[in-house]
Amino acid sequence: MNDLRPPDDTLNNAPALTKRQVWIGIAVILALLLAWLVFTPVWPEWVKDILISKKAFVSSILNGLTLAGLYFLVASGFTLVFGLMRNVNLAHGSLYLLGAYVGYEIADLTGYWLLGVAGAFVIVGLLGIVLQVVVFRRLEGDDLRQTLVTIGISIVAADLMLAIWAGGTYQILVPDWLSGTLELPIISAVRSNGSIVYIKYPLFRILVLLAAIAIGIALWLMLNRTRVGMMIRAGVDDREMLSASGINVHAVFAIVFAVGAGLAGLAGVIGGSALSVSPGEDVRYLLASLVVVIVGGMGSISGAAIGALLIGLAEQLGLVYFPTYGIVVTFLIMVVTLAIRPQGIMGSTS
Template sequence: MTKFVERHPLWAFIILIAVAAALWLIFATWPQGLEDVFGRKKVFLSAVFNGITLGGLYFLVASGFTLIFGLMRNVNLAHGSLYLFGGYIGYAVSVATGSWLLSFVAAFIVVALVGVAMQFLVFRRIEGQDLRQTMVTIGLSIVFADLMLWAFGGDFYQIQTPRALVGPIELPFVTAVKSSGEAVYLQYPMVRLVIFAAAVVIGVAMWLALNRTRVGMIVRAGVNDRDILAAMGVRIQLVFVLVFALGAGLAGIAGVVGATFQSISPGEDIRFLLASLVVVIIGGMGSIPGAALGALIVGLAEQLGSVYIPTYAIVVTFLIMVLVLAVRPQGLLAGR
């Protein structure tokens, strides 16, 4: 951080001002003039928290994508299909068993097995051939979409939230002050906060696994020079299959999350594939912290844009991506 301030004092000052302004908007009581411009503070805070929790969902999808695409250099454009398939599996299991937690376990295992099959049958045979990987996975995504449409139809599905997580929770953020001087606090769905906390835990665990364990060292070394690593006796293909399974399983878990506080339907696979691409481009290929930062930026841009400039909300996300590519093509937190 100190080196960044020394090298880029102007950017450090701009970031400091932006963070200070954001904190003031969140914690301070808005004067009437500000509410006339931006609307009620409750709407602003709801959009901010919706953006943060949506960023948690995007991170779950993009973290698996950054493992497969950014770290292992496998171009898997069927990743969105894994997300949608995980949501369908989670829905089917939750309906059959009535267990929300079991739907996560089932989605992770089933989609991870699909990932193992893809790595063993497809990517292992076309390693290093980016164009062929792109074309093959586009074809697979079309096949998967048709199969899921045939099996589940074109309806919207939503997983029932468990009773313990139903209802709002009061957060210590003042949205308004009554004439009596009593403060009104923000009410927010508990399930979204729990899911976001789980996303944070998963992100920290992944970072520690990749940067502080022997397996993580083997994965990173295998990407750079797999021949030398194989010559040392490491079963690199087995490691890559397990990493691909983990990335696919995370997409399956994200599908259950998306089906819980949103819904799943045909077309969501394309949406989340594009979101994952944007997140990885903004955050940096192969970087778990970059995926987290990119997901947060995309989630906030979507939600704040839909509130304040709904006509151009989707443009904001891609404008941010273009600016990042222009200023820092490798991504904001690109892995070394």
């Protein structure tokens, strides 16, 4: 195994190139089909028969993309931590919820939404370091006990958060310059008098998607272009060798855990602004991270992106087209992935 191969495995499957070309081909065809569906001014009748209305379809796609962005933010931290430390952090959903509450309090207190986002990232990130140093370091190399401990932590955390913030639903208020709607250059319908109606979409949700993409690129740059990133990638491949080359593995672990936890906290504020905050969200986002990471492949950032896209779109399209069976679609994606590729779409076989 090549020690410095990127964690996203793009160079790993040289012999299976033809198979990958097939998959890329399918992806391109799907993307073209989607582009056609979105940009055709008026749908032919037979498409309407299948997909109901263009407005419903396009907005569920957009909602799916937004949700995918949010899922990616949560799951990227989860997958990063797993990839390096083999630590399945089942308290990851609690970190998300805590971030949301912390962000709410800070934004409420100072009146600056951005401070809430930054505060949640820093505070939850620091908590991540504390968890790593105080708890996980003591159980290193014992996967099962680490996982059990994270379950215990999530129970206590959920209960304490319930004690502090009670059972109500919070909505983190977005500043004026981020709220409002944006008219997209996508035609929703053409009125009989010839005027064109464009699809409108909340500005904030589009920004969520852009933020997720920006953070994804930043993570990729950090992993592939910085020294710390190099250490992390080396650690994912072979922890012992990294440690033997004189690098303080624990410092690397702490950094990764801080970034992973911080991202969960940040996602909490963004999710709490785009949607809402309430007890039980921790489980929802834990499930999302689990499925995204199982589908995308453990320890792979690009896998998390692909998984998040699949699950986010499936959830929102499912909501519109098979209302009460939506979760089954998500579940089927997971089962099919496990049946065909147990290690996940971008997972390595080791």
